[in-house]
Amino acid sequence: MRRFFPSLSSLESYTRSLKTLPKADTCQHCLKNDQWVSHGYVYKRGASRFNEITGKRILCSARYGRTGCGHTRRLYLDHCIPHCHYSLGVVVAFIQCLIRGQSVENAYFEVVNPSAMDARHAWRWMNRLNRQLGYFRSTLKSSFTTALNAFSVQSRRRQILLPTLASLLSRQKRTYSIQSVFQSPLF
Ligand SMILES: [Zn+2]
Structure with a gap:
């Protein structure tokens, strides 16, 4: 539905x-x-x-x-993620900061209102994104081409997650239509 x-x-x-x-x-x-x-x-x-x-x-x-x-x-x-206080645009901006190489905490502090700063939320977002990793990769199927070594992050999990997210976002005509294209929440 x-x-x-x-x-x-x-x-x-x-x-x-x-x-x-x-x-x-x-x-x-x-x-x-x-x-x-x-x-x-x-x-x-x-x-x-x-x-x-x-x-x-x-x-x-x-x-x-x-x-x-x-x-x-x-x-x-589309811009609303179920059960998330922040809009899709904020979470996508967070992901883009991570892709550019920022730490999880710094990426979070850059995109949210400073009065809401609490890095625990950033790690909750990371956990939610990681839980979706299998789904993201299945939607990309064989077209998954972004070079893994382009992402020099220390966390092994993020070495897989970030290129996957980068590929997923780069394939959208409008970044913020990702949820209605896949009919699935970002996380
Ligand atoms: Zn019914």
Whole structure:
């Protein structure tokens, strides 16, 4: 089922056509694909008065004659990583700092608000990226060509992770569409 959308208009056009979704867009709980109803926007609480829209919810409805199961599903705009306070752009900037050879801590401090400085988060991001390594490499398949020795980092794990991420990012027409291209969260 589609989960990531490149723009608010593409997300809205999807939730306007919930009655005619393809067979593949079934509810993972009850396997029906024709009981979805739009269930409102999801916002990120920002510093400004206006909260930013990060996605929409749809409901597999069991009310008003519908026979769904009542589960909701969250659909995301591309720039929003599920369960991550920072946007995709911030995490991609972090990855680009690592690719340029910065340490994990320095890369993190460069991209986040100084008041939020806590290097433990940087290592959480690294763990989440490392857990995705197998998936990243499977999406690249045989086109994986970036030279491993181009990355002179000391961590063995990062010697594999960073070239993989560099290849993945370089293959996107728009870096920030990576989640809707693969229909999978960055991490
Ligand atoms: Zn359902």
